[in-house]
Amino acid sequence: MKKIYESTRNRNQKADATKAILQGLSDDGGLFVVRDIEQCSYDITKLKDKDYSTIAEEILALFFDDFSKEEIKDCVQQAYLGKFEKDEITPIIPLHDAYVLELFRGPTSAFKDVGLQMLSQLTSSALYKTKADYDVLILTATSGDTGKAALEGFKDVEHTKIIVFYPNDGVSKVQETQMKTQTGKNLKVCAINGNFDDAQTAIKQLFVDQEFKATLAKQNIKLSSANSINIGRLVPQIVYYVYAYACLLKQGVIEVGEEVNFIVPTGNFGDILAGYFAKQIGLPIHKLVCASNDNHVLYDFIQTGIYDRRRDFLKTISPSMDILISSNLERLLYYASGCDNAYVKQLMEDLSNKGYYQVTDDVLKTIQKDFACGYATNAETENTIKAVYELDRYVLDPHTAVAYKVLLDDKDQEHKNIVLSTASPYKFTDSVYSALYGKVEDDEFSLMKKLHQKTNVKIPKNLENIDRLEIVHEDTIEKEDMKKYVLDKVKEI
Numbered sequence: 001m002k003k004i005y006e007s008t009r010n011r012n013q014k015a016d017a018t019k020a021i022l023q024g025l026s027d028d029g030g031l032f033v034v035r036d037i038e039q040c041s042y043d044i045t046k047l048k049d050k051d052y053s054t055i056a057e058e059i060l061a062l063f064f065d066d067f068s069k070e071e072i073k074d075c076v077q078q079a080y081l082g083k084f085e086k087d088e089i090t091p092i093i094p095l096h097d098a099y100v101l102e103l104f105r106g107p108t109s110a111f112k113d114v115g116l117q118m119l120s121q122l123t124s125s126a127l128y129k130t131k132a133d134y135d136v137l138i139l140t141a142t143s144g145d146t147g148k149a150a151l152e153g154f155k156d157v158e159h160t161k162i163i164v165f166y167p168n169d170g171v172s173k174v175q176e177t178q179m180k181t182q183t184g185k186n187l188k189v190c191a192i193n194g195n196f197d198d199a200q201t202a203i204k205q206l207f208v209d210q211e212f213k214a215t216l217a218k219q220n221i222k223l224s225s226a227n228s229i230n231i232g233r234l235v236p237q238i239v240y241y242v243y244a245y246a247c248l249l250k251q252g253v254i255e256v257g258e259e260v261n262f263i264v265p266t267g268n269f270g271d272i273l274a275g276y277f278a279k280q281i282g283l284p285i286h287k288l289v290c291a292s293n294d295n296h297v298l299y300d301f302i303q304t305g306i307y308d309r310r311r312d313f314l315k316t317i318s319p320s321m322d323i324l325i326s327s328n329l330e331r332l333l334y335y336a337s338g339c340d341n342a343y344v345k346q347l348m349e350d351l352s353n354k355g356y357y358q359v360t361d362d363v364l365k366t367i368q369k370d371f372a373c374g375y376a377t378n379a380e381t382e383n384t385i386k387a388v389y390e391l392d393r394y395v396l397d398p399h400t401a402v403a404y405k406v407l408l409d410d411k412d413q414e415h416k417n418i419v420l421s422t423a424s425p426y427k428f429t430d431s432v433y434s435a436l437y438g439k440v441e442d443d444e445f446s447l448m449k450k451l452h453q454k455t456n457v458k459i460p461k462n463l464e465n466i467d468r469l470e471i472v473h474e475d476t477i478e479k480e481d482m483k484k485y486v487l488d489k490v491k492e493i
C-alpha cells in the first residue's frame with residue numbers, strides 16, 4: 001500500500017512522497033507527515049551485516065515507496081559515494097564517557113550534508129519521474145551550515161535553482177566564506193540584516209504567498225525548501241541512528257534489542273526528530289536527549305509543556321542552534337497528540353498570535369516518555385571542549401560539546417550513550433581554539449593551522465585552502481526585501 005503524507009494541520013491536505021519532497025511544505029503551512037508511521041516497521045535483527053548504503057536504501061524505501069528500488073539505489077550512490085571522507089559515511093568513535101557519532105565527514109564538514117546530498121538527488125529523481133515541465137526553486141534560510149550544504153547539494157543539478165539567505169553577523173567567518181565562495185550557475189547567496197528566525201519566518205510567508213507563487217509560476221518555477229521541514233531531508237537522517245546501532249552490534253558492545261540513548265545538539269529539532277522516527281520504526285532507543293544552548297526554548301518546553309518564544313535571542317558559540325522557533329517540533333506535536341491536526345493547527349496559531357502555547361498534560365507526558373533534555377551555557381561548552389580534549393585527546397566542536405555537557409550532567413550508566421557530533425571543530429575554530437588555549441586575536445584561517453599544529457587533528461580538505469578562494473557573492477539586503485530579491489534574481493540563474 002502506498003504511503004500517503006498529510007499536513008500536520010489538516011488531514012485533507014494530502015500528498016504522495018514525490019509531491020511531498022518536491023513541495024517541501026504543505027499549502028496550508030503545515031509539515032508533511034505519514035499518519036501510520038508504525039507501519040514503516042524496520043527489522044533490526046539482521047543489522048549486524050549491513051553497511052551504510054544498504055541501511056540507507058532500506059529506510060528510504062520504507063518511507064518513499066513511490067520510488068523504485070533502482071531509483072533509490074541510484075540516489076544513495078549519487079549522494080554518498082565518493083563524497084564523504086570515510087567509507088563508513090558516519091564513523092562512530094569510542095571515548096571515555098560516550099560514543100561519538102561523527103556526522104560531519106561530508107563535502108561541507110557539517111552533518112547537514114547527510115540530509116542535503118540526498119534531498120537534491122531525490123528532488124532530481126522526482127522531477128524526472130513526474131516528467132515535470134518546470135524548474136524547482138529552493139529557498140533556504142540558514143543559521144550557517146544548511147546554506148553551504150544545500151548549495152553544495154543542489155549546485156548545477158538540472159532543473160533546480162537555489163537561493164540562500166543567511167543572517168549577517170549570525171554565522172562564523174568560515175561558514176560565511178564557504179557560502180560567499182560557492183560556485184555554480186543555478187544559485188545565489190545573500191546576507192540579510194536580521195537574525196535566523198527573521199529569515200526563516202520571511203521564507204515561510206513566501207511559501208503561502210499565492211501572488212508570489214503565481215508570479216513564479218508564469219516563469220515555470222515552483223518553490224521548494226531545503227530546510228529540515230522537507231521530509232526528503234529528514235528521512236535520510238534516520239539512517240545514521242540505525243547505522244550507529246549496527247556498528248555497536250558489530251563491535252559486540254550491545255545485543256540485538258538492547259536500548260541505547262542518543263544525545264542530540266538541537267536547534268530546529270530536525271536531527272532529533274529523525275531519532276524519534278528511528279524509534280517509531282523499531283530501533284531500541286531508551287531516551288532521546290535534547291541538548292540546547294542558552295536559547296533553551298526546547299529545554300523549557302520539554303520540562304514544562306509551555307513553548308514560549310517571547311524571550312531575547314542570544315548569540316552563542318554554537319550558532320547553528322541559535323533558534324527560537326523550532327519548526328520540526330510541529331511534527332512531534334502531531335504524533336504526541338495522536339495525529340490531531342486541529343489541535344496542532346491551534347497550537348501553531350497560538351504561537352504565531354500570542355508568542356507561546358501550552359500542551360495538555362497528556363501530550364507532555366507522552367513527549368517525556370521518549371525525550372529527556374538539558375542545556376549548556378557558553379562557559380560550560382568551552383569547559384567541556386577542554387575537558388574532553390584533556391581526557392580523550394578528541395576535539396569537539398561547540399555544538400557537539402553542548403550535547404556532551406548535557407550527557408555528563410546526568411549520565412545514564414545503564415545504557416550505552418551515543419553523542420551526535422554535528423560539525424567539524426574547524427568550522428568553529430575561533431571558539432574551539434580559545435576554549436583549548438585561551439583567546440587570541442588571530443584570524444580564523446591562521447587559527448585553523450595553529451589548531452592543527454597543536455592537536456594534530458586533520459583539517460578537512462574542503463576547509464584547508466578556503467581563504468584563497470574567490471569571493472563571488474556579496475549581496476546584503478534588509479529582511480523586508482527578501483521577496484523582491486527573489487523575484488529580481490531568479491531571472492539571472
Ligand SMILES: *Cc1c(COP(=O)(O)O)cnc(C)c1O
Pocket residue numbers: 110111112145146228265266267268269270271272320321399422423
Ligand atoms: C543544524 C545544526 C544543528 C541543529 O540541528 P537541527 O536539526 O536543526 O536540530 C546542530 N549542530 C550543527 C553544527 C548544525 O549545523
